[in-house]
Amino acid sequence: MFDKSNSQPETGPFFARDRSWHPPAYTPGYKTSVLRSPQRALLSLGSTLSEITGPVFGHAMIGELDNDLIHNFARPGESAIGERIIVHGRVLDERGRAVPNVLVEFWQANAGGRYRHKKETYLAAIDPNFGGCGRTITDADGAYAFRTIRPGAYPWPNGVNDWRPAHIHFSIFGHGFVQRLITQMYFEGDPMIWKCPIVNAIPDRSAIEQLIAPMDWGNTVPMDSRAYKFDIVLRGRRSTLFENRREGN
Amino acid sequence: MAQSLGYLKETPSQTAGPYVHIGLTPNFCDITGVYPQDLGTALVNERTQGERIVITGRVFDGAGAPLKDAVVEIWQADAAGLYNSPSETRGSADPHFAGWGRGPADAVTGEFRFETIKPGRVPYPDGRPMAPHVTLWIVARGINIGLHTRLYFPDEAQANAADPVLARIEHRDRVSTLIATGTAPHYVFDIHLQGPQETVFFDI
Numbered sequence: 001m002f003d004k005s006n007s008q009p010e011t012g013p014f015f016a017r018d019r020s021w022h023p024p025a026y027t028p029g030y031k032t033s034v035l036r037s038p039q040r041a042l043l044s045l046g047s048t049l050s051e052i053t054g055p056v057f058g059h060a061m062i063g064e065l066d067n068d069l070i071h072n073f074a075r076p077g078e079s080a081i082g083e084r085i086i087v088h089g090r091v092l093d094e095r096g097r098a099v100p101n102v103l104v105e106f107w108q109a110n111a112g113g114r115y116r117h118k119k120e121t122y123l124a125a126i127d128p129n130f131g132g133c134g135r136t137i138t139d140a141d142g143a144y145a146f147r148t149i150r151p152g153a154y155p156w157p158n159g160v161n162d163w164r165p166a167h168i169h170f171s172i173f174g175h176g177f178v179q180r181l182i183t184q185m186y187f188e189g190d191p192m193i194w195k196c197p198i199v200n201a202i203p204d205r206s207a208i209e210q211l212i213a214p215m216d217w218g219n220t221v222p223m224d225s226r227a228y229k230f231d232i233v234l235r236g237r238r239s240t241l242f243e244n245r246r247e248g249n
Numbered sequence: 250m251a252q253s254l255g256y257l258k259e260t261p262s263q264t265a266g267p268y269v270h271i272g273l274t275p276n277f278c279d280i281t282g283v284y285p286q287d288l289g290t291a292l293v294n295e296r297t298q299g300e301r302i303v304i305t306g307r308v309f310d311g312a313g314a315p316l317k318d319a320v321v322e323i324w325q326a327d328a329a330g331l332y333n334s335p336s337e338t339r340g341s342a343d344p345h346f347a348g349w350g351r352g353p354a355d356a357v358t359g360e361f362r363f364e365t366i367k368p369g370r371v372p373y374p375d376g377r378p379m380a381p382h383v384t385l386w387i388v389a390r391g392i393n394i395g396l397h398t399r400l401y402f403p404d405e406a407q408a409n410a411a412d413p414v415l416a417r418i419e420h421r422d423r424v425s426t427l428i429a430t431g432t433a434p435h436y437v438f439d440i441h442l443q444g445p446q447e448t449v450f451f452d453i
């Protein structure tokens with residue numbers, strides 16, 4: 001590792017993305033990808049300032065209940081129905097360094113597997129006290145945490161009998177716009193993970209395992225909530241220690 | 250055996266799914282009272298410097314149908330060509346312009362909309378100026394990993410012709426997929442995921 005002092009903002013270009021680790025665009029087992037996958041080769045580009053930079057959000061924008069999905073949509077004195085869990089972890093980069101001040105947004109179905117959305121047609125009940133969205137910002141150690149209920153699995157129109165394993169959607173910003181990432185977290189021990197066409201869009205089994213959060217017994221809150229730990233890795237920057245400088249720069 | 254490099258693997262991407270609006274723009278899809286407003290919906294205020302413009306567009310699938318469950322995010326420089334980012338070392342960007350916007354596709358028409366300013370020019374790593382451009386990132390159900398592209402302006406023909414990134418496009422008839430249509434102040438940028446007009450997407 002080429003750790004430098006953390007005092008200067010990093011401005012180096014990012015490691016190239018290992019696209020064999022991610023799902024390819026075209027994955028016919030996940031039918032919607034068939035008409036939504038670019039067919040031409042991507043144009044490979046070294047990062048310019050437009051990609052190395054990115055928006056960074058302040059802790060001030062986060063409301064008190066933003067990371068509490070049990071209460072952030074509930075009527076006063078009430079709470080969402082379901083198994084109470086805490087999801088926590090760290091956002092790191094590929095060099096293993098903590099990434100602070102990262103906006104992490106999450107959304108999920110309720111305990112019965114139903115989303116609060118006009119186009120949602122699953123017959124499971126709506127929970128009047130559950131909205132399904134939350135957000136937080138990582139601290140100086142890259143750590144984040146939120147409280148929610150464990151989402152239910154749900155059926156979806158793809159194959160004749162396809163079900164999504166229980167999952168939480170994550171949207172993560174880094175410090176550069178090319179670190180932008182959306183993914184999904186799954187729960188340790190769920191046999192449905194390995195049957196899901198969206199999961200199986202990822203070719204490498206160990207890459208899938210990177211999306212499965214283990215139960216974190218040590219951080220379980222007695223008589224209150226179980227904990228799951230989900231670490232997230234964003235693209236890392238190349239070291240710029242010995243980067244060639246052009247004349248006059 | 251050599252030492253391990255010790256690098257971690259990037260977390261693999263998964264599709265944003267059909268309900269990405271719940272997570273990213275809850276007020277837009279009627280989940281109110283959680284956040285005061287959706288992030289990224291207002292880019293400018295009355296003190297922002299620069300020429301006001303509007304960008305609208307739609308994302309089309311391979312059958313020519315507009316996506317109604319997409320989210321498009323934009324990232325751009327301020328009017329002086331500076332990014333409002335800790336990684337910007339050339340100066341301080343306009344404090345009244347965040348440079349980042351988030352546009353949910355309309356549930357009926359699929360249109361996204363940004364009220365922003367025309368960005369200034371930003372240098373390429375070798376120092377040559379790039380033409381004014383806006384960086385875009387597109388996610389939706391059926392998109393397994395977010396797509397990066399750029400919008401250039403139709404009234405910047407000279408700058409576009411000298412742009413080092415546009416110059417990298419081998420099939421010259423595809424350059425036009427990155428150039429908005431319309432005229433100031435209203436530009437239209439349609440994104441085609443497939444087909445003869447498939448937008449040039451970047452691996453950056």
Ligand SMILES: [Fe+2]
Binds near residue numbers: 109164167169266
């Ligand atoms: Fe989902």
